[in-house]
Amino acid sequence: MKGIFLYLFFCCSGSFIIKASAQNNNTLFLSKMTDHEEAMKPYAYDIVNGRETADRVQADSIFTRMLVNALKEPHSFSYPFDSLQTISRLYAPDNSFRIFTWQLMYDETSFRRHGAIQINTEDGSLKLFPLIDKTAVMDDIQNAVTDNREWVGAIYYRIIETGFQGKKFYTLLGYDENSFRSTKKRIEVLTFDQHQKPVFGGAFFSFSKDSVPKPVQARFSIEYKKDGNGSIKYDDELGIIIYDHLISENNQPAQKYTYIPDGDYEGFKWENGKWVHIDKVFNFKLEDGQAPVVKPVTEGKLDTPPRRKNRNR
Secondary structure, eight states: OOOHHHHHHHHHHHHHHHHHHHHHHHHHHHHHHHHHHHHHHHHHHHHHHHHHHHHHHHHHHHHHHHHHHHTTTTTTOOOOOTTTTTTEEEEEESSEEEEEEEEEETTTTTEEEEEEEEEETTTTOOEEEEBBBOOOGOOOOGGBBBBBSSSSOEEEEEEEEEEEEEEEEEEEEEEEEEESEEEEEEEEEEETTSSEEEEEEOSSSEEETSSSSSOOOOOOEEEETTTTTOEEEETTTTTTEEEEEEEEETTTTTTGGGGEEEEEEEEEETTTTTEESOOOSSOOOOOOOSSSSSOOOSOOOOOOOOOOOOOOO
């Protein structure tokens, strides 16, 4: 009988030690990551709010190095960096990766986006793809298919996961401040190739059902007056991307900075591996102040990471 008690004692003690060790590891991990985040916060703030261009550029450079160092911590993928409010931090719906994006303004006519994709690895090691903004040197953005080193820069605010023939597709909704006169919002599809490297764009935006069909596009965007409040949103219940139909407020259709919403809505619905254009999402115009859907969707709010089980660090 004494032997049985000793056996149970050592089993319980061993279990307690393992749990205590896991808790200590988790506490140490959170402490390290919190220290990283606190050190990064002032630089993340100054990227957007620095008074002089030199201040913003310096903050961007320092922040980028600090972020990479923080992400090198094992299992950093699970740490949300919630307090970095000037940095977009989006987790994929399936938790397979996340995207950081932010914007650096040189002056009122020159903006540059920066970012990175972090892959969720099984062993917690860092797998990171830097996003290099090449928007300024691209001739045909609507039809460009690029990798992470020739990225069409945007600040992402939503990731939509879809599938077709056993493959996953991640549709990104993002915005681009563009200039002091106009803003752009963009829809593009992110996939991963056979080497698990990111690919942006592809033959995904179809206008085959339009009265006057247009060629398939690699991505889709709208451009509108700076304070025009044009929107691109995803309605989860309808499964439709909805965006404002825009018109020139002073009949200058060649000048995108004159465009404003007119109360109509267009959209895209995922069908057979493509986003198929819908000319009129609603067959009526809305009165001022009416919401386009029963439950208004959110644009610009950064996603939070999905719930995850606690892991030993």
